[in-house]
Amino acid sequence: MYKSTEELTNILKSKKSYTDFFQEEVGELEFKTIAEYLDMLLSEKKLQKNEVIARSNLDRNYAYQIFNGRKTNPSRDKMIMLSIGMGLTLEETRKLLKVSSLSDLYIRNPRDSIIMYCLVQKNDLIETNETLSNYGVDILE
Incomplete structure (x- = not known):
């Protein structure tokens, strides 16, 4: 509520x-836009865009378009990758998905529950993708 x-x-x-x-x-x-929420997170967490992009393994130009608000409909996987690159909490990631008008992570979905676990554990993208692969589900890409 x-x-x-x-x-x-x-x-x-x-x-x-x-x-x-x-x-x-x-x-x-x-938040009105994805870019607005991301700017707030970058500021609050004292993060640099270039470092986040490197950790998220996103194409540099694509990621900058998200940050600058020119890419307004990124995929759910791309936003989760960005979230991992930013070191967001599970709650912050869920908020990012909501602001992005994307479906929430759902604990009953095996892939989503693995992603949720990896977010809670603060795993990086490589560790997250290894865990997803170990359970035979699609990696984040």
Whole structure:
């Protein structure tokens, strides 16, 4: 259930830093575009785009188009790869998929549950793809 605007405002006032508020309430925030949410995450996590792109194994031009808002309909796998490259939590990844208008990770789906487990374990893309492959499901690509 969503919190009221007044409740969120009171929570914000009680925090010592915006980072604390953002990390705890990101699921309550609304973002208009994928690029807007990614910019917020990059800023909050003090990440550099080029490092994230390298860790996500995405084509450089394609990834920059996502970050700049020119690519507005990336695939679910590409967004999960970007999420792994950013070191996002499971909750942040689910929010990224939601902002991207993509289907949520579903625990009853074997592939999704492996991805969820790997996100919780903070596995990198290679480790995640090895785990997916070991269980005979499609890797992220």
